Amino acid sequence: MNLVNAPSTRRAFVLNGTLVLAATSAASLPLYAASAEDDLYVGLVTDLHYADKPAGGSRHYRETLRKLEEAALQFERQQPAFVVELGDLIDAADSVDTEKKYLRAINQPFSAICDSRHYVLGNHCVDTLKKEEFLEGVGQEKSYYSFDHGDYHFVILDSCFRSDGVAYERKNFKWTDANIPAAELEWLAADLAATKKHVVVFAHQRLDVNNHHGVRNNAQVRKVLETSGNVKAVFQGHSHQNDLNEINGIHYCTLVAMVEGSGAENNGYSLLRLATDGTIRLTGFRNQLDRDFR
Template identity: 40%
Template sequence: MQCAHEQRWMISRRVFLRSAAGATLASLSCSPGNLSIRSQGSIRFGIVADCHYADADAVGTRFYRESLDKLAECVARMNAEGADFLIELGDLKDQDRRPVESRTLRYLQDVEAVLRTFQGPMYHVLGNHDMDSISKQQFLSHIENTGIDIARSYYSFDAKDLHCVVLDANYKAEGSDYDHGNFDWTDANIPAHELDWLRRDLAMSRGPVVVFIHQLLDGIGSVYVKNASEVRKVLQSSGRVFAVFQGHHHEGSYNHIHDIHYYTLKAMVEGHGPDSNSYAIVEAQPDHNVTITGYRKASSLELSGTRLSQIEPSPSCA
């Protein structure tokens, strides 16, 4: 039998949901494309990025205070669809214009409380804003990564036959941690000790692998990890990584490099009102088809090899 990483992975598309404002759980049960019906043995996980929650007035297109309600909708959808796990891709919280550590920690506690209403395993990726006025240790001590040591900012876990790797690029060029806003957000790096760990972890994996990270790995520029090309080489050489899920770039994006799909989820914080929400469900089938379903403004894509097609959203369910 052919190994999982030797099979062609295909990401097929489910419809894009635009549910009515103030959607209830009853309306959430009306899933696009009968998403609740899954193939035996498939795995389904939820992703959300860039909540940036703070009890603060909007600045530009960022509506910080609205992220609690948006996230509650996301979690309700994940529960209704029976997601096997939920992972947030960084920048879970934000801060006041004049940062106060105690208030920042309260914002983190409030948004984490919403996430914890998810009825399954839950995981976090660290984003730069998660250390804007607190330390990594403070952030990690106020959140829960199911089954993961509280001190770990990068780690891996298995979900059915899928191996999941969470990376932390919140290190300055010389290798020190982001801490209390002591960083330039464009200086994101995966340090040597984390790369060594990544090589070992991938070498021990026996099945297909997905990677989760906040800053982007698929290019060069301010929103990308500085040593992204080095990280990509590690992923490519393993022969098992088929997809990377990212946040940070609020507009979202897609790329395909050396048989690995790079999907950047649009930010939840951007835009006023429920229709500006953004989250997605990814489902991997036993036959090696994978479905990404984007909700509200998140993109639903059809990927086959190096081809990408973006399908027009279907009407909302009645």
């Protein structure tokens, strides 16, 4: 569901092959309607990098508040069962107090979207804060865990660990040294072995690439996912771009960052639709691409 060129007073959207014109106000958004009553819907956002500071390069930190408002209005129409934030909710600050202020400012509107929310830790979330400080700020008990909803089993992963197993906190790490430690891998293997449901995984750092944006031991992680035989897809952020890879039957879908670019036309967020038969459709808004998985 991507923007196409239109006169400046109107915005145009392509929806199911039909050109839809809408006013530029936040209340007039790309329309999306559900059809299958038993399907499960999940709202997804990633890499908001909110901070009360001037733009840096292509990152417009303050604008994510307004962009999140648009996503919230779209999610309100569909009423997802829960929403997931895939990491880097906030950007780095020069003090703990300032970082906590950023977190309160962005989490207040995010919390209003849905009572059921899940936060994936990103490296910027713990650049200045400790993990427990971030988690306390968003009201989440753990950094990695799993839960069931309908026919699906969902897994939240935490890759914010150094190669030596030390957790990220207060600038004690290099962002290129992201790892899932042995204890978390053991937990993941046991967790996946205990479910027969379709599995969807949420991560921040990427599990499908070997460059700076990838988890360094992602081959080990993928082996655990593949061994289960139930994992349908992994949704991740971190590299700020639309990307999709299929590795040994598992789809690795990277979502576009909300912080990139100025103005509503450079927003990006998604609605995940999960059918009882394991079919998954990602409807993307603004710069986020649509995806289908079977």
